[in-house]
Amino acid sequence: MKSVEEILEYLSEKFPETEFEALQGDVGPARIKVPAPVIKDVAKFLRDDDRLLFNTLMCLSGLHYPKEEEMGVAYHIHSTKLGHSLALNVRVPEEKAEVPTVESIWKTADWHEREAYDMVGITFTGHPDLRRILCPYDWEGHPLRKDYEQQEFYRGVTTNE
Amino acid sequence: MNSLFLTNILNLPLLVHLALPLTIILVYALVAIWGERKVAGFIQDRLGPMRVGGWHGWAQSIADLLKLIQKEDIVPTNASRFLFKFAPFMMFAASYAAFAVIPFSSGYIGSNINIGVFYLLAVTSVLTLSIIMAAWASNNKWSLLGGMRSAAQMVSYEVPTIATVLTVIVVAGSLNLMTVTEMQSGNDILGFLPNWFIFQNPFLIVAFVIFFISILAESHRVPFDLPESESELVAGYQTEYSGMRWAMFMLAEYADMLLLSLLGAVLFFGGWNSPFGDFMGGPVWGFFWFMLKGLLLVFVMMWIRWTLPRYRVDQLMHICWSVLIPLSFINLVLVALWELIF
């Protein structure tokens, strides 16, 4: 069982070249901000290290921050063996929203990443099957982006009543 | 020419032979479908149909039949039209034709031929053919899977069915179902038990159990209803059928159930013989007893249907080929030995 601060310190020690940052909102526990290019290595380390053993990915959500012109991915991981949880955040610029996939680390990320791609349009590089999942395969746009505009017609059918 | 035609038309026995079993089957099917829903209802702690016709919804099947007749006759665009349309009638014809050799009472049998059992088993094999025909002609993958399952199942289970029927034939020494029935009259066993084959020979009880399991499979009843298992194959070979043609399938299935149950009644329970010797005997009572025995077996089939889950296709084959078939042949030998010794 480790606190977020301890994990942050431990990570900085193991990845000396990478800059980690603790994000603290007004509510909720602190999150660790991880640079996008290393997320896969960090994830693998978090899963396999004997002192961390984060063996499950509880949730993976895609977000769109219009003010910062950024896309974000929130990872919530948990260790059933040691009983601690952690939230990771990844931020990438809107115009180049690419995040390496963690599908090979936690299988469950497969569908979660497809959903994030479908909903906010983040491309997960290296994902084996990055298709839309909830919307039809030929839908236009990504509905949960804050600048989303609904298409007027879908296959000749109006989408507004 | 003209006079010959007239004599044929006026040949009453022929008309009777045509109409009588048909009437019996039609009336039975209406009653049995209503009965099945009532039985299911009571088993499941509910009432079943209660509205149509007043008393316990007795007219429900008639109303359903009228509805089905009025429905549009839909043939899928890519289906093989002729085969698709023909299959349900062929299926019903097959089970109907088999009723010809069933001795309904001491006074009535459609055709008293001396190879009755042989004829019956041969004619019912056409059922498999019509099911495959329906499945293939529908041009639907679920239908096809259902048809394949059905073919495998019926071909396999015909072996234990025939083996157990053979067991009875060994005891009776005749293929004529009328003769088989007549051999079982009287109440001589232990002084009061009727001379039915099931009481005559302990190994015939085993034979009956195998026979009953096999006819469950032959008539596609739970736990062997794989060809039309609704939760796996949607409706199996009936998937594309609707309206009157679907009703024909239903009719054929219920007729098949009755046919095999009646065969069981003839082979093991003394056919039209009264259980009380001469008391309540005679052709009319004979018909009553015969139908009662058949319907009791049909009821047991329904009872099983609403109680058990369904087997898987490989388990079904396992039961047939490695349990029932060896058992039925060993049993055949044992019955023969028993007959030889006693």
Added chain:
Amino acid sequence: MIELISDTGERREMTINMGPQHPSTHGVLRLELVLDGEIIKKVKPHIGYLHRCFEKYAEEMDDYAKVIPYTDRMDYVSAMNQEHGYVVAVERMLELEVPERVEHIRVIVAEMQRIASHLLGIGAFGLDLGAFTPFLYLFTEREKILDIFEKVSGARLLYNYMAVGGLMRDVHPEFKEDVADFVKTFRPKIKELDNLLSYNKIFINRTANIGVLPVEVALNYAASGPVLRGSGLKWDLRKDDPYSIYDRFEFDIPVGSGEVGTLGDCWDRYIVRVREMEQSLRIIEQALESMPDEGDVMEAIPKRIRMKEGEIYVRTESPRGELGYFIAGDNSASPFRVKARAPSFVHLSMLPAISRGSLIADMVAIIGSIDIVLGEVDR
């Protein structure tokens, strides 16, 4: 005509669509199956047929409380648990204290809903395997729960009963007696179910050693709830990450043991649900005993919710597993982002992994045993 054998005489595989209209896909799930005879070579699930834009709607709402009716519609067979998860998440974000009476009523209705949901899940599972009668027996019991819910909330399926910080209305005066009556009559029915279905030879034949899910695979796929417990891991969020007042109650966590087959097979997942219903009854009994008789259930409901900035992930134990709500607030009354992490969604994603090489009939058993609700998968 369907061609199974090519012109050159070699065997061909057949692609078949199971669903979206199929009796045993539990809704509008579509599976693309590649078959060799009846053996499944490949499974490709397609979802989204029931997508009703829950997350989009949640962002459009101008109040956190207005999302509650939409949570009902996700997992429509356990609406109370969905609401419970959402209100717990919002309360934790607001750091809101909830009155005792409210917590007790919430736990009681949530556990009743868990029983109702399991009854449906088990019944439908039996139905998938051709056992029609247990389904109706179980529905009779479910009906009694729904009757109580109707008295409590006015609705039978989608309740909109819980509110942030309280409840929409107080329970009816005879609530305690009604629930106690139900607990008393329901307990013997579980025995009956064991006799009729659980230990039925054919049922065991159909479910034992089918769809085996080893515990490591389950964790890698983040399985939870009865599916994970069926694989033998003692893991229940009511105990391992307690929310509401679950830490006060005494109950066991039933796990699969490979009693009739392999650990983690369909039967294990099934039996975990059956045993869980007994434990839910225990929780209900304890909660009934300690529930305060007086108290205003609406006093702690905030007039207007204004969320601070921050992200939170709160998970609760729904009948199907870990129901997580990820909520991001941005100093306004409207949610910035709400994501529901639905257990069915996660469980369905592992279907290809556990069903390869099985028969069509097994596929039906596996889908039934992971007990998915498509409303929750597609949201």
